[in-house]
Amino acid sequence: MRRSVQKKKKPSDLFPCTIEELKKQLSTMLQDSPDLNFSTYTLGQKRVIVFYFTYQINKEQLHRSILDTLLASQDKTWDAKMIQNEVPLASSTLHDKLVSVAKELIQGGVGIYVEEDDQPITYYIPEQARRAVSRAENESLVLGPQIAFTESMVTNLNIIRWRLDTPEFKTEKLIIGKEIPTEVRIAYLTNIANEDLINTVRQRLEDLDVNDVMDSNVVAQLIEDRSTSIFPQLLTTELPDRFCNSLINGKVGIMVDKSPTVLITPATLFSFLESTEDIYFRWNIGTFLRIMRLAAMFLSILLTPIYVAALSFHVEVIPSSLLVSLGQSRANVPFPPVFEALLLELLIELLREAGARLPTKVGQTMGIVGGIVLGQAAVKAGFTSNILIIIVALSALASFTAPSYMMGGAIRVIRFPMIVLSGLWGLLGIFLGLSFLIIHLLKVSSLGTPYLSPLYPFHFADLDNSIIRLPWSRANRRPTVNETKKPVKFSQKEAKKKRDIDE
Amino acid sequence: MKIQLQVPVGIQIQAFYVFFLIHTTQVGTGIMGISTHIYSTAKQDAWISILVAGVWMSISVFCMGKILQQYESADLPGIQVDIFGKFVGKFLGTILALYFFGLLISVLLNYIEVIQVFLFPTVPTWLVCLFLLSLVVYAVLGGVRVIVGVSFLFFVGTVWLLIVLYKPISLMEWNHFLPVMGNSYSDIASGAFKTTYSLVGFEVLLFIYPYIQNKRKAHSAAQLAALGTTLLTLAVVVITIGYFSGPQLERLIWPTLSMFKIIQFSFAERFDIIAVGLWMMIVLPNMITAMWLCTHTFKRVYGLRQKQVLYVAAILLFFGTIVFQDRLQINYFTDKLATVGFYIAFVYPIVLWPIVLLKNYIRRKRGTSQ
Structure with a gap:
């Protein structure tokens, strides 16, 4: 009997509680981190506590949006719903459990709790250290765009959206890693990429049972077909133009958060020997x-x-x-x-x-x-x-x-x-x-x-853009090996139309 | 045992690969020494013998195509069981598998001997055998798709050897071919018979057929392969007879390889050494296909696991090659095998076709009467 009573005293049943109780529980859960900041205000009849990791959040947003709103009138008595209504930030979440509050704090959230209220509320205002977008260092080019991906997935998505501004561009979000979750995105153009290929990629990623992934190169090694081979089987690149060009030709991309390179699949031996400069x-x-x-x-x-x-x-x-x-x-x-x-x-x-x-x-x-x-x-x-x-x-x-x-x-x-x-x-x-x-x-x-396509299985039309390059007027097909939904880019007839002299 | 063999679409191959598969299975060690063999009987009319053999081969391929047309997606082991019943069919299938095993031994022995003569006189037979067999096993484990890929890529990788023959062509003596038809018909016929050893291998069509995607084109691809091999053999024999004098040619064992000796570039002399090395890429698809045929037939006839048969066959081959010690033994074995091959590839399909037709006719008649 006693054990069942003790079992019931889980963090989920913490709320409503006093501010001191919350402080104590949260600190224990977050390993007594010295960077966990609690500030308590007495507003109206109740005490309100605001807590966050000092280095994980955007201080300006905290001051301007949250604290300014809360402290504007000293005699208002707040509750969670009121805060949600009045604070001018979109990303609010109400929580029942302390664990989810702690998770949100780690990722860059600010928690607000009104004493004896049912639910604490959090706002997601993260500040991540990220490097500015810079020139490609490892795959350097003379011609063409010089921009390179960075470690931040948000920045990378931003760059890709800029290049592929079409509603057909789709990304699917997956979380990989049981202990340290990492966001992974499958990126493709819905009107071009082959469904089976997307399903294979999704299946392989979903089936992964790993604790953490360090980088996109590790993801590539985890999902490839033949791990005993010395040859890389997924193409890694840091060039957005190369990535987007592959997507347009019907390939599927995999983006991994915290990694400055993205993956392109399927890759053939010849795709490792081609550079975007050949196209320029x-x-x-x-x-x-x-x-x-x-x-x-x-x-x-x-x-x-x-x-x-x-x-x-x-x-x-x-x-x-x-x-x-x-x-x-x-x-x-x-x-x-x-x-x-x-x-x-x-x-x-x-x-x-x-x-x-x-x-x-x-x-x-x-x-x-x-x-x-x-x-x-x-x-x-x-x-x-x-x-x-x-x-x-x-x-x-x-x-x-x-x-x-x-x-x-x-x-x-x-x-x-x-x-x-x-x-x-x-x-x-x-x-x-x-x-x-x-x-x-x-x-x-x-x-x-x-891997040896288009040499074996032999596709004569695919020799273009793998071993040789044809003039643009003739390069009207997407690689057949990708089995795209739209194999033809434009009509060959019109491009080939011959004009007579002085017409 | 099922007569029809249903193959999933993923491992099916296009019909035009049949050309490369048949051609690379035909061309191997035979072509290295073919001129001497034919010249020994047909003399300067050897080219007629080859044409005769080529036409005969074409007829045989035609019969194969007709036999396969009677079934939707069957191969020879299945057809044999269908026609002759379980016991005889299985017995014939076993003979075929053993024949392919023998073919493997003969190719291995002949190529290893060439290596020992041209490249390394002291290299032990078992070592080269181990190399080649490990590659063969590695490739066969990949299945039909890899086997066909090997024959396609290795064909493309070695076909340029023909270009360097321009040198002997320029030194040819056309008088060597005169007088035309200077030998008796029987000599020419026996020359044609001797050609068959280097032409066998096209029976692979009877086994690969269920794996072909567009089966209608398979027959023409096979005919094309037969034509290609005939032309290649013809070219090699005509060049060697024109290049070497008669008595000289009779003393040579591998005139085709000896011909490469005079080819030289500013960066490489003694091209025959490079050619013998490169010949590995001509022989390998040959052996890989033979190994697949052998193990696949055993699998079809006895329902064994092909992997296990493959390993056992490789081990047996390894020890089988050590048994043969000298040239005479190898020659004797090759000659006997050539005779068996002649009956299997050149006679059997022509005999089998009417039997298949008759059997199907009877069956249809019974079907309608019931």
């Missing part, structure tokens, strides 16, 4: 850039392994004229080619990692010291050959041309097993590795969409 450039230059990046990817993976294989096993493949200079430059090197190549690749990787971790000012110096001085010294000391330095530098440069940092990382890591394979079994090893890569890529999918 003229179509022929854009095509050239895209094919160059594709070639760079192959070069980056294959160049050093080919060097190692040729020098270790297949010397007869090297033309005699080249063999002389190769032999001269390798005459002083005491190591086998595999070891030499791995050493130098590791050096470049270390340089890159050091450059990324160091402050920008020191980072540049590091690049020069590492690149020029170390490289020169390594050759002089007989550690490596001149030619290998050229090859390694070339493949490192090639790997940096991937517009997605994530894909660049994948390409760089693939190189190491390829070098080891070529060092062990020469050309056989290279083709073994290459075949494995292709079969692997065939098996990967991004939320059900084949």
Whole structure:
């Protein structure tokens, strides 16, 4: 009997109570936070308490809207309903339980309670530390918009609405994380995006059973199809123009609060190699850039392994004229080619990692010291050959041309097993590795969409805007792989209409 | 066992991939040494033998198409059970699966031998075998979609090898083909018979058919693949006969590969070494399809889990290749297998078609009389 009585004394049954009781209960619930501010006023016959976290709320709104209204006449006796009616703020909530009051306070609310009243009232006037919208740092562009997303979801939504001012743009709100909830939005254009795709994305996000998510990159890894793969399966970007362009082409975006990058799905291998700059450039230059990046990817993976294989096993493949200079430059090197190549690749990787971790000012110096001085010294000391330095530098440069940092990382890591394979079994090893890569890529999918599309399954029309770029008058289709509701952007007939001379 | 095989739309493939699937299954190790084989009997008229074999293949593909038309969505193991009854049908299905297993062994052995001759004389057979088999198992685990993808992408990735043949073409001696029809009909016929080893593989159509989305176009895609392979074989044989002199050609084992020796660029000499490495990408789709056919047939006939069959088959193959030690054994095995392949791919469909027609005719008649 006694236990059931005790059970009934839950916070929900706290109200109505005295101000002291509320203070005590709330402080205990919020770990006696020193920043929890209580101020008590006696207005009319009753005492009124106003409480909030000092750093979580907008002080100006508190003073101007809440306190000014409450303190305007000293002899009015307030209750919750009256406060709701008279305070000129929209976001008021009445609470029955103390827990929900505490939750609101943490997120940036101000609580008001009239002594012996039934319900406390809260106003949501948060103040979040956020950085101003700035230039894109990681995916830098020469042409096109320079604006980048920030950590604040509100700011990001604001930027996207500015670019996509159509009522068809829709976001769905989901809360992920059991212990630390994070707001996640699924964004798409209702008249274009494929329903099945949206359902898949929603299903995957709803099924997540995690305590917290740190960043959008973590969300991407949580919902991807094949977690054993080295390849990223969702595109992360910090560029609003890229995000909006993807949505217009029928893709679905995922935005995560507290993260400066957004996710785009489905992503194919080729979408990681394209930059929005290709679109801003003229179509022929854009095509050239895209094919160059594709070639760079192959070069980056294959160049050093080919060097190692040729020098270790297949010397007869090297033309005699080249063999002389190769032999001269390798005459002083005491190591086998595999070891030499791995050493130098590791050096470049270390340089890159050091450059990324160091402050920008020191980072540049590091690049020069590492690149020029170390490289020169390594050759002089007989550690490596001149030619290998050229090859390694070339493949490192090639790997940096991937517009997605994530894909660049994948390409760089693939190189190491390829070098080891070529060092062990020469050309056989290279083709073994290459075949494995292709079969692997065939098996990967991004939320059900084949990763190698439009190459396999082959869609001739989709080659535009993935591997090449066509002039705008011909690019009248959305990618078929996205299975959009409106596959055609505009009529080809009108765009192609030929005019006679002087018409 | 169900006669019809219903495949969910998600894993169905477009008919035009049938071209790549059939073509890559046909082209493999056979084409490396085909010229010597045909030349040994048909001499300078080898090209006629190939045309004869090509026409015959086309007829066989036509029969396959007609057989498949009789059913809505069936494959050969199902049709056999439907026609010959459970016992005989299953027995024939087992023979087919074992034949594909043998095909795998022969492809593996032949390619490994090429690697040992051209690239690494000391590399142990089991090591290369392990490499190739692990790739095959990895691909087959991905199912039909991945297998077809492999054959498509690897075809695109290797078809450029034809371009570098411009060099031997420019050095060809057209006198080697004279006199035309200088050999007896029986020689030419036996040359055509020898061509068949490098043409078998088109029977994959009888197995992949239920997986095709637009089944009406499958037949023409298969005919196109047969034509493509015939033309490719023809080109290779004509070039090798024109390029090598007769006695020289008879001494070579892999004339197609030897031909690559004279190709050189400013950045690479001895192109044959690169070609042998690249040949892995020609052989792999071949083996992957054969492995799928073998395991899929076992699954269809005995209702086993394909994954388990796959692992067991891979282990058996691994030990199977170690048994063979020298060239003579491999040749003997390949010859016997070629004969079996000839009957399965070139004779069986032509025989099966009238039987299927007769059976269906009888069945229809019974249906109407009842």
